[in-house]
Amino acid sequence: MATTPLFRRIDVAPAYQKVADAIEREIINGRIKPGEPIGTEQQLVAQFGVNRSTVREGIRVLEEGGLIRRDSSRRLQACLPRYNKLATRLSRALILHEVTFRELFETSMTLEVASVEGAVERATDDNIAELARNLERSAAVVGNPADLAELDAEFHVLMAKASQNRVLQLAREPAAQLFFPTTEMIVGGVPEGGARLVEAHRHILDAIKERDKEAGVLWTRRHLQDWRRGFEKIASLDRSVEHTYMEHAYAARQ
Amino acid sequence: MATTPLFRRIDVAPAYQKVADAIEREIINGRIKPGEPIGTEQQLVAQFGVNRSTVREGIRVLEEGGLIRRDSSRRLQACLPRYNKLATRLSRALILHEVTFRELFETSMTLEVASVEGAVERATDDNIAELARNLERSAAVVGNPADLAELDAEFHVLMAKASQNRVLQLAREPAAQLFFPTTEMIVGGVPEGGARLVEAHRHILDAIKERDKEAGVLWTRRHLQDWRRGFEKIASLDRSVEHTYMEHAYAARQ
DNA sequence: AAACCTAGCTTTGTCGGACAAACAGATAAG
DNA sequence: CTTATCTGTTTGTCCGACAAAGCTAGGTTT
Numbered sequence: 174m175a176t177t178p179l180f181r182r183i184d185v186a187p188a189y190q191k192v193a194d195a196i197e198r199e200i201i202n203g204r205i206k207p208g209e210p211i212g213t214e215q216q217l218v219a220q221f222g223v224n225r226s227t228v229r230e231g232i233r234v235l236e237e238g239g240l241i242r243r244d245s246s247r248r249l250q251a252c253l254p255r256y257n258k259l260a261t262r263l264s265r266a267l268i269l270h271e272v273t274f275r276e277l278f279e280t281s282m283t284l285e286v287a288s289v290e291g292a293v294e295r296a297t298d299d300n301i302a303e304l305a306r307n308l309e310r311s312a313a314v315v316g317n318p319a320d321l322a323e324l325d326a327e328f329h330v331l332m333a334k335a336s337q338n339r340v341l342q343l344a345r346e347p348a349a350q351l352f353f354p355t356t357e358m359i360v361g362g363v364p365e366g367g368a369r370l371v372e373a374h375r376h377i378l379d380a381i382k383e384r385d386k387e388a389g390v391l392w393t394r395r396h397l398q399d400w401r402r403g404f405e406k407i408a409s410l411d412r413s414v415e416h417t418y419m420e421h422a423y424a425a426r427q
Numbered sequence: 428m429a430t431t432p433l434f435r436r437i438d439v440a441p442a443y444q445k446v447a448d449a450i451e452r453e454i455i456n457g458r459i460k461p462g463e464p465i466g467t468e469q470q471l472v473a474q475f476g477v478n479r480s481t482v483r484e485g486i487r488v489l490e491e492g493g494l495i496r497r498d499s500s501r502r503l504q505a506c507l508p509r510y511n512k513l514a515t516r517l518s519r520a521l522i523l524h525e526v527t528f529r530e531l532f533e534t535s536m537t538l539e540v541a542s543v544e545g546a547v548e549r550a551t552d553d554n555i556a557e558l559a560r561n562l563e564r565s566a567a568v569v570g571n572p573a574d575l576a577e578l579d580a581e582f583h584v585l586m587a588k589a590s591q592n593r594v595l596q597l598a599r600e601p602a603a604q605l606f607f608p609t610t611e612m613i614v615g616g617v618p619e620g621g622a623r624l625v626e627a628h629r630h631i632l633d634a635i636k637e638r639d640k641e642a643g644v645l646w647t648r649r650h651l652q653d654w655r656r657g658f659e660k661i662a663s664l665d666r667s668v669e670h671t672y673m674e675h676a677y678a679a680r681q
Numbered sequence: 682a683a684a685c686c687t688a689g690c691t692t693t694g695t696c697g698g699a700c701a702a703a704c705a706g707a708t709a710a711g
Numbered sequence: 712c713t714t715a716t717c718t719g720t721t722t723g724t725c726c727g728a729c730a731a732a733g734c735t736a737g738g739t740t741t
Contacts (some may be wrong), residue, residue, distance in 0.1 A: 187441070187722090187723060188723075189487070189723085189724090190725070198725075200468060200523075201519065201523070202701075204730045207523070213692060213693090214692075214693070215692075215693080223722060223724080223725085224726075224728095225458050225725090226480050226483075226723095226724070226725075226726095227723080227724060227725080229484060229693095229694090230483060230484060230487045230723095233484045233488050233491070234487050234488075234490075234491045235486040236488075237487070237488045237491040237492055238491055238516060239516070239520070243693090245731080245733095246692090246732090247693060247732085248692085248693095248733095251728085253520070253524060254516070254519070254520035254523060256517075256520060259513070259516055259517050259520060262492055262508070262513055263492075263510075263513050263517070263597060264509070265598070266493070266507070266508035266510060266513060267593070268455070268595065269454075269455070269461070269506060269507055269508060270593055272593050272594050276591075276592045276593055276594040276595070277594050279541075279545070279592055279594075279595070280594040280595045281543040281586055282600055283537060283538070283595070284537070284598065287533075287534070287683095291533070299459070303441070317493065319510060337530075338530045338533055339521070339526050339530055340521060340526050340530040340531050340601075340602050341530070341533070341534045341537070343520070343521065343601065344534055344538065344598045344602060344708090346537040347594075347597065347598065348594050353678070356432065373591060375590040382587070383713055388451060393621075410568075410639060426617070441693090441694060441695090442694075442695070443694080443695090467720080467721060467722090468722070469720090469721075471704090477695075477696085478695060478696045479696095479698080480694095480695070480696075481694080483722095483723090484694095492717075497722095500703090500704060500705070500721090501703085501704080501722060501723095502721085503719075504721095581694060631693095634688070
């Protein structure tokens with residue numbers, strides 16, 4: 174272990190990977206800033222001294238990784254990886270691992286409570302205004318499960334944003350993407366479900382305004398418990414997310 | 428909105444993207460199971476009726492997304508996306524977004540507490556044995572900050588695993604990847620830091636064994652508070668993760 | 682002079698074909 | 712039965728080509 178090696182580890186990565194790595198390094202260490210152009214494929218060909226097909230494979234890797242994107246005219250530029258895209262991939266991974274709604278629920282409870290605590294502490298006037306607008310719109314569509322579910326998801330995104338904690342925002346996203354689509358099924362299946370949802374949101378928003386952490390946590394827990402009770406009426410918490418979605422997708426299609 | 432459209436939205440995605448999507452669909456809905464071969468590039472060329480370069484671009488997308496991989500002989504096969512790879516991407520995104528250690532600390536506190544609660548409730552004998560082995564090894568290297576930091580990270584991974592909640596395991600990973608590398612700096616910089624760390628782990632493990640949630644949470648909080656106190660001696664919580672790492676990387680290199 | 686249009690250049694997406702290196706499987710040698 | 716060799720496959724890379732879409736500059740219209 175302590176002997177100094179005679180030879181350096183030789184690099185056997187394929188060329189397209191090296192192209193991707195080279196560009197990634199420039200972005201990560203800030204020499205290329207988000208929004209700045211990377212150059213045309215032809216220029217990259219010239220710089221790296223490899224074929225255009227090879228460069229293109231490298232580009233696809235970075236594009237999928239979210240580090241570069243093509244602007245309106247398809248020119249390459251560096252970009253800040255959007256959480257959302259990454260979160261989508263994670264959600265997909267969760268589905269493939271056949272996680273259960275119990276796992277999803279438990280984790281979401283933890284993360285939503287943390288969100289509301291952060292929001293109570295640090296929400297700005299803008300955050301509160303956004304939440305209020307969302308609440309208004311929710312109240313207006315209380316009888317429409319599809320719209321209400323969408324606004325519910327947005328409410329929780331706004332709450333995480335109000336916590337001013339980007340790590341938390343990111344951490345909750347994958348679970349939320351799987352969790353909140355079920356709201357539609359539940360609100361649609363439980364009478365008074367919509368009204369209870371809006372009422373919970375209203376109490377949560379009030380708590381954030383009043384900087385009342387206790388109340389915020391209390392109503393967030395109630396809100397999620399409501400979800401859980403509703404969910405258990407239509408499915409089992411211990412079935413995998415994949416199967417449950419599959420069944421409901423079929424049911425909706427018939 | 429209610430009028431039925433005359434034409435279906437025409438599909439203008441590039442061919443390599445459609446190739447990727449087509450393969451992805453087969454994997455997601457289970458027609459190709461993890462571990463099963465996708466076929467050779469030549470076969471895909473024949474099936475999709477596009478050029479090999481196009482197929483290869485599509486393959487790169489899926490490979491980067493973690494949905495397919497190449498086995499030892501470079502043949503394509505479907506695979507379960509490894510959390511770890513995705514988590515690494517997320518960590519990178521966090522760095523680029525210049526999150527602060529305060530955000531990281533807050534979220535980690537939430538998630539580690541949730542982990543220990545889950546572990547206290549549901550840890551199996553195997554989980555406990557793994558944690559015990561880790562603790563033993565930690566005690567043996569208490570004076571070596573680098574090794575101890577690595578074992579500390581592993582301890583927390585094992586704790587999350589013991590919670591039996593894969594969503595939680597996934598959610599904590601990106602933050603943990605950024606959070607725990609700092610342990611080395613801290614343990615190295617604070618006398619008795621290593622001993623306190625091992626002691627905290629021991630109490631946490633005891634709590635898990637005794638199914639004592641209060642104690643588990645208490646010692647987990649203390650453990651992380653220790654980290655925080657140590658961190659504040661060497662850096663500011665409100666600086667970005669990127670900058671702090673940069674500085675310490677430079678400092679270590681000199 | 683300002684707005685508009687058109688032709689030409691650039692860039693991307695795709696294609697066909699090619700070849701060396703690595704590899705798997707079959708076959709021959711010990 | 713093991714080891715070495717041979718042979719077709721497969722991947723990684725390269726070359727050259729072309730159509731479509733976007734950009735640019737110059738000329739045209741109002």
